[in-house]
Amino acid sequence: MDPQVAVNGYIAHAPGYVHNDGPKLITSRFVHDDSFTLARYEATGGYEGLRAALETTPAAVHDEVRAATLLGRGGAGFPAGVKWGFLPPGKHPYYLVVNGDESEPGTYKDRLLMERDPHQLIEGCLIACYALGLQQCFLYVRGEMAVAQERIAAALNEAYEAGYVGRDICGTDFSVDIVMAWGAGAYIVGEETALIESLEGRRGMPRLKPPYFPAAVGLYGQPTIVNNVETLANLPWMMVNGAEAYCRYGSESSPGTRMFAVSGHLRRPGVYEVEHGVTTFRELIYGDNFCQGIRDGHELKMFIPGGGSAPWFFPEHLDLPLEARPVGAAGSMLGSGAIVIMDDTTDAVRAAWRVVKFFARESCGKCTPCREGTTWLEQILRRILDGEGRPSDIDLLLDIGDNISPGPYPVAAHNGQEAVPFPPRQTTICPLGPSAVAPVVSTIRRFRHEYESKITRRDAIPIEVVPVGASQ
Amino acid sequence: MTATEPETTVEITVDGVAVEARPGEMLIAACERSGTYIPRFCYHPRMSPVGMCRMCLVEVDTGRGFALQPSCMVPVSEGMKVSTESEVTKKAQDGVLEFLLINHPLDCPVCDKGGECPLQDQTMAYGPGETRFVEEKRHFAKPIAISETVYLDRERCILCDRCTRFADEVAGDALIHFMGRGNHTEVNTFPDEPFASYFSGNTVQICPVGALTAAPYRFKARPWDLTETLSTAWVDSVGARVAVQASRNRVLRVLGADADAVNWGWLTDKERFAFEALNSAERLSAPMLRDASGGGVSEWREAGWGEALDRIAGAVGAVPPERVAVLGGARLNNEAQYMWAKLAKGVIGTDNVDAQLGDGLDPAVVLGLPRATIDDACRPGGTVVLIGPDPKEELGTLYLRLRHGIVNDGVKLVEVTPGATGLSHLAQHSLHPRPGTTAALVNALVAAAAGDGFETGSTGVDRSELEAAAQCLSDADDGVTVVLGRASLAEGAEVVEAAAMELSALPSARFLPALRRGNVIGALQAGLAPELLPGRVGLDGIDGEGPLAGAWPRLPAAAGLDAAGVLRAAARGDIDVLVLVGADPLNDFIDRDLAYRGLRGASLVVAVDLFMNDSSSLAADIVLPAAGPTECDGTFTNLEGRVSPMSRKVTPPGTSRPDWMIAADLAERLEPGSAEGLDSPESIREELARVSEVHASLTEEALNQNPVEGVLLAHPGATGEAGGWRRSGRPTMGRSPVGRTEPATGPAGREDLPEAPPEGAFLLVATRTMYDDGTMLRHCPSSHGLAPAASACINPADLDSSGLDEGAAVRIVSDFGHIEATLTADAGVPSGSLKVHWLAPGSPANALIAAGTDITVVEVEAR
Secondary structure, eight states, rough: OOOOOBTTOOOSSSSSSOOOOOOOOSGGGGGTTTTSSSSHHTTTTHHHHHHHHHOOOOHHHHHHHHHTTOOOOSSSBHHHHHHTTOOOOOOOOOEEEEEEEEHHHHOOHHHHHHHOOHHHHHHHHHHHHHHHTEEEEEEEEOTOHHHHHHHHHHHHHHHHTTTBSSGGGSSSOOOOOEEEEESEEEEEEEEEEHHHHHHHTTTOOOOSSSSSSTTTTGGGGGGEEEEEEHHTTTTTHHHHHHHHHHTTTSSSSSSSSEEEEEEESSSSSSSEEETTTSHHHHHHHOOOOTOBBSTTOOOOOEEESTTTSSOOGGGGTTTSSOHHHHHHHTSSTTTTSEEEEEEEEOOOHHHHHHHHHHHHHHHOOOOOHHHHHHHHHHHHHHHHHHTTTOHHHHHHHHHHHHHHSSSSSSSSGGGOOOOOSOOOOOSSTTHHHHHHHHHHHHHHHHHHHHHHHHHHOOOOOOOOOTTSSSSO | OOOSOOOOOOOETTTTEEEOOOTTHHHHHHHTTTTTOOOOSOOTSSOOOOOOOTTEEEESSSSSEEEEEETTOOOOOOTTESSSHHHHHHHHHHHHHHHHHHTSSSOGGTTTTTSSSSSHHHHHHSSSOOOOSSSSOOOOOEEEEEESSSSEEETTTTOOOOHHIIIIIIIIOOOEESSOGGOEEEEETTTTTTOOOOOHHHHHHSSSTTTEEEETTTTTOGGGGGEEEEEEEEESSOOOOEEEEEETTTEEEEOOOOTTTTTTOOHHHHHHHHHHTTTTSOOOOEEEEEEEETEEOOOOEOOHHHHHHHHHHHHHTTTGGGGEEEEETTSSSSHHHHHHHHHIIIOOOOEESSOOSSSOEEEEEEHHHHOOHHHHTSTTTTTEEEEEEEEHOOOHHHHHHHHHHHHHOOOEEEOSSSSSOOOGGGGGGEEOTTTOOOOHHHHHHHHHHTOOOOGGGGGGOHHHHHHHHHHHHHTOOOOOEEEEOOTTTTHHHHHHHHHHHHHSTTTOOEEEOOOOOSHHHHHHHHEEEEETTTTTTTTTOOOSSSSHHHHHHOOSOOOOOHHHHHHHHHTTTTOSSEEESOHHHHHSSSSSHHHHHHHOOEEEEEESSSSSHHHHHHHHHHEEEBBBTTOEEEEEEEEETTTEEEEOOOOOEEEEEEHHHHHHHHHHSSSSTTTTTSSSHHHHHHHHHHHOGGGGGHHHHHHHHHHOOEEEEOOTTTTSOOOOOTTTTTTTTTSSSSSSSSTTTTOOOOOOOOOOOOOEEEEEEEOOSOOOOOOOHEEEHTTTTOOOOEEEEHHHHHHHHOOOTTTEEEEEOOOOEEEEEEEEEEEOOOTEEEETTTTTBOOOOOSSSTTTSOOOEEEEEOO
């Protein structure tokens, strides 16, 4: 079947995905409306990467991944090849867990990868398992992603049937079982240790650190590698074309391509596959090949560069490249590759409230500052929006924020520190609590006058009030 | 116990002061030992840290600069610097406390916890003066009952995970958990599954706020009105240490005290709430008499102590000593037990004395075998053989210790029980021999462990299972600990005793007696058993010279009878005066029919007790009211032989007297001068320590030095000395207590091994449950009604072939009697056995059993 014709770049059967001119390492099949079937996958070079990998040694595959500096696409940007090296020798069994619990506000790239090209993900898992000598892989898909679950389940059945998964894969003595599991709908399960807890059948709450990495103690207490969906989706192409070809894309420190989900007040929002590290925010937001600028008649006011938990950016940050280090140095993070654009019609206080409300609702309730603090922030912001603000509220918001994440975060850049210093300067167990502080501090620093005018003029902005915790 | 640990330390700096910490210790504990208290809510030294409340955040520098870390989660390391008073630390702690308080209802004036509340105290010490929170607080329906005794107020809850962790980690009953998320997270039970744990009361004690409250204490007192004394729990033989709290001369609450060697601060709900019975309005408060008149008996009438004691002394003095018998005494404290032993054996001169009612073990076995402590049994990597009752049902705090050892310290458990226990799912090997074949199975087990040939015979245990268990025993390098008791009261004591003898052949095997009755070890040490004198001295080992000679006027002329023998003699008319000291043979003796005939046959029955019970209602002529465990001073000996104080907190009702005083009064009446100087528990204890070698270490000084752990009495095996007391020429055992005398080639032990029951019949297993229809529990409002209804539990396969339906009302019939029950399928009961609960309401299992039989065959009939 011929590639679908895209209208203004949008592919009808892949809502959210925008097809443009540019390298397509992992989204090349999205143009086919049967891209999720084994037939289409095989017709377009599917499982060639696996065969290429099986012809070499596991160590060689690992070296290839290391040479390609494949950075993790889940948010932290940790090199996958290095992470794989953390597995302690001789503590079998090891497990591979695929983090498909994509739920950061603004992010919807993994969903497309799972819905549109599940075989590519399965092949990526197999290559990783081969490289690491694993026999068991768990594919954890976000609870709400019903289509992705169906497609992955169907693809797994096909792959088992065709001998790509299971016993003696492709006639070799390499055997792997891949099991799909799905969540019950909790943002926090995107945190890898909470995901492992959930996978074990327990309440999804982050584990305490140390140990800092599941590679030491993970699923069922065994060494476990947790990789993001997009990270693994890169492997088949890399195996076929080699690390050297891979490194021809992107920047030296961040090779390859990366998927960015851009949303908000844009002419053409959507998911784009972008060369990693060389494209700037300005190109992505204003470029003709990408989002084509802010919607008519309006100006950019602010944007979130890396998902709901990232501190916010403003027009002066537009020329930063889409790369973790410079974005971190500027006081935020590239995170999960979700960019949310807000134009000059956006009420900064209300926007902050909406993000905080998300985190208050998604707090797992395990540790006190996050459980109580995020909801308190949300309640104060809502009160300000209701025209009931008090002059002391701004300082109170900042102080509550400081009690959740004391120290330089989230305005670390001024001190030349990393955005999330290590050990983390947070009174919470995991970064969810500090995530709710980021939008509040960002907007108060930049738009304090908006807060003040709401508090002094008491002009309520009518909003639909839905209690936190109620189903929406 | 810890004296042999290597003396390594880690040096850390706390607020600029160098402090020595133990390797692996958590920072919060190291700071506390060095005198720096770090505030905390979720941390509990007896549970794994979770770092949830964040109250214990302090600044820690391990070489990379100071950073906030939860001190309950950070193990100490060399050179670690800690700042517990820096601005950053204080700001973080203030912040956490403010977060905890914003949704806390602050209903302290009506909260039971007010006055002893960690949240309240720490708010006073560390918290902000006023709130910045002007929003609406979180609301929940309050309180909700999560079990029969525990109420939960979710508004007060600060989600510290202590109760839920306890239920899951310590008790193994994960029946409460977090629900919801974020600010709406709550602790709750699963739908339609109450928090029905035997250990639920501990969650109330460890709750750092007033979220969990227990029905018996709700709104009863304010903490500042309570006074407290350290005492010992009396409901079972573990002797858990407790703090008894009272106000206005009434015990209102019992809390667990943290004795490292015993209960670690935990209690069963029975230990915790049994005090309610002592406050019952139905307590006896004055001596009661009734007279035989013209074929019937008169109504009860109150009498003075003088009249009642005169009458008893008159009756006892008028008959030869061997026509007097004393049954019971395990309820008493050590001092009272000694006084009763002295009265019976030294003053009256009868040896017909038995503190066990056919439900225990031969004192020769209990006292003669090398003794293990609870710590021995739970030592890391150790091996435990359980030949005895389900610890979860009978010895709850021992269960918690064993469970901890198995789950956390690699203790291996081999069960030899007639069915599944509360530890079966954790046991390395569970062997369930057919009733009556325990000794034969153990014989085979020991032979297999020694590499000799063995036969499993009619035990019903699979050969490979037995071999695997034997391997576990032979792998136990530092010896096994045997938890020894009566798993089933329908299996003869001799069977268990023979099994114990077999096991004593294992190298360095030690024994922890799992007898149930409260102070039963104390009773045996004091001589409340036939042929036994205080201090593990046999009647035949006395030559008239020993220390007893000066203290006791006389000794029994001849060996006496045990409980079964006494009741048989009484039934024949050979006992004139039968004294029941805290005993209810009708319900507690293993043979109900014999108990009935014995009680009827004695011409004068005297009961010394807290309550009227079924036996005294039936047969007693004189009832003397005794003081309860919280109403008199004394000491308690637990199953390890550990003596700890039981202290008086309140006055007994009416004219009730301590048991020792009753015995002393009777002794003075019978033999003036015999109780001279014995006018206080201390003076009795002093005489006991003088006449009994075993109690020699039991000085006031030793007790004062170890107020929490108590004094461990010397015992063979525990201190390395050889051999304990054993009965001379005892024919029933067939072998000497130490060392195996027969080659391990066949299912030896007993020649007349029972075969499988006839077609359609079952072998009876009678086990005790935590809650039953006993006299004490009947008078505990919070525990009454928790006793499981009478059920006849059989294997599902047997149920299928029986033609009866689960839930059917059935009659269980033996050669000796019948009871009624509900038929229940229970996969934990082996095929061919039928399990009933001892003392189930309205269904006395002892009606089925005849004393002196090793097995009881029963049939099930529909009714």
